């Protein structure tokens with residue numbers, strides 16, 4: 307009780323030190339948590355990427371079964387269009403046309419040979435797929 311003012315400021319100082327240490331520790335924990343979160347996120351992104359890669363690889367492996375894809379090159383399309391004169395080869399319709407694999411792609415039919423591609427209208431294409439399945 308000799309120096310009340312000084313002891314009061316001493317308590318205040320100690321209080322301030324404790325507070326700043328507490329804030330420092332909390333900040334440390336916060337930073338650590340944030341880093342952990344970021345690492346976790348990165349890991350999740352990595353897993354996701356690996357999963358997508360695997361999926362792509364699997365579908366790619368299926369697509370490249372015969373070293374080709376379902377996609378019909380435009381050169382083949384032009385050839386087929388000229389040969390079939392822009393009509394459905396079955397009914398002669400000029401509406402709702404599409405390129406059709408004669409031997410279905412899923413059964414190993416090629417997209418690269420015009421002989422396996424023909425023009426069908428939507429109706430004939432539907433009839434065809436009903437017949438096969």
Ligand SMILES: [Zn+2]
Nearest residue numbers: 394397427430
């Ligand atoms: Zn047709």
